[in-house]
Amino acid sequence: MSEARHFxxxxxxxxxxxxxxxxxxxxxxxxxEILTAVDFVVEELFTNMVKYGAAADPGSExxxxxxxxxxxxxxxxxxxxVEPFDVTKVPDADTGAPIEERRPGGLGLHLIRRLVDSxxxxxVVERRExxxxxxxxxxxxxxxxGP
Amino acid sequence: MLAIEQGxxxxxxxxxxxxxxxxxAAQSFLDKAQGTVSLDCSxxxxxxxxxxxxxxxxxxxxxxxxxxLRLTGVNRHLQDIxxxxxxxxxxxxxxxx
Numbered sequence: 001m002s003e004a005r006h007f008x009x010x011x012x013x014x015x016x017x018x019x020x021x022x023x024x025x026x027x028x029x030x031x032x033e034i035l036t037a038v039d040f041v042v043e044e045l046f047t048n049m050v051k052y053g054a055a056a057d058p059g060s061e062x063x064x065x066x067x068x069x070x071x072x073x074x075x076x077x078x079x080x081x082v083e084p085f086d087v088t089k090v091p092d093a094d095t096g097a098p099i100e101e102r103r104p105g106g107l108g109l110h111l112i113r114r115l116v117d118s119x120x121x122x123x124v125v126e127r128r129e130x131x132x133x134x135x136x137x138x139x140x141x142x143x144x145x146g147p
Numbered sequence: 148m149l150a151i152e153q154g155x156x157x158x159x160x161x162x163x164x165x166x167x168x169x170x171x172a173a174q175s176f177l178d179k180a181q182g183t184v185s186l187d188c189s190x191x192x193x194x195x196x197x198x199x200x201x202x203x204x205x206x207x208x209x210x211x212x213x214x215x216l217r218l219t220g221v222n223r224h225l226q227d228i229x230x231x232x233x234x235x236x237x238x239x240x241x242x243x244x
Binding site: 048099 | 148164166167168192193195196197199200203204206207210224227230231232233236237
């Protein structure tokens with residue numbers, strides 16, 4: 001069972017998005033233990049689309065689809081009218097750098113990689129659409145491997 | 148939503164969700180903090196990378212002036228995020244009991 005909604009390209013849409021994920025978890029009986037991590041990944045991907053989608057088609061929105069799978073969820077964020085950019089290929093941040101060398105930004109994708117069971121990127125040329133899919137389950141990678 | 152306010156004995160109390168939409172308010176509040184600042188996170192449910200940016204900027208500014216940021220009551224989710232991001236090496240963190 002999956003549900004999908006469109007959200008305007010704005011940080012102000014975050015409360016609506018979190019409401020959407022929370023309601024889906026409640027309706028589908030998904031373990032709330034993973035809700036915070038799912039919200040984290042959705043926020044990081046969505047805000048990237050807001051920040052770097054400035055050249056996207058005017059009025060275009062981001063579509064978020066959630067499906068209950070294997071005790072957890074599979075989520076797809078689809079951003080149309082944009083140029084391709086495979087976020088899964090972005091290198092890790094240097095998390096061992098001294099504080100003087102640390103800069104805000106760049107941590108979101110690094111953290112996603114450690115929180116999800118799996119993720120992948122697809123670009124649909126006909127719609128100029130970036131599609132990022134991730135899976136998160138209670139028994140997933142982060143839970144099994146630890147930090 | 149996020150609530151951030153001055154608590155007792157100089158402690159700053161933060162509650163709710165520190166996401167990208169709430170960061171400007173949190174940054175504005177913390178920009179006024181001076182010295183060694185204890186941030187009570189026992190009511191902080193969630194932080195994203197945008198929230199980490201707020202803490203990083205604040206910690207850099209305080210350290211440069213001889214102070215620092217100290218986080219208390221940090222929940223499991225926040226501990227994971229701090230650990231994965233290496234922020235446990237640049238912030239003083241006391242986990243929730």
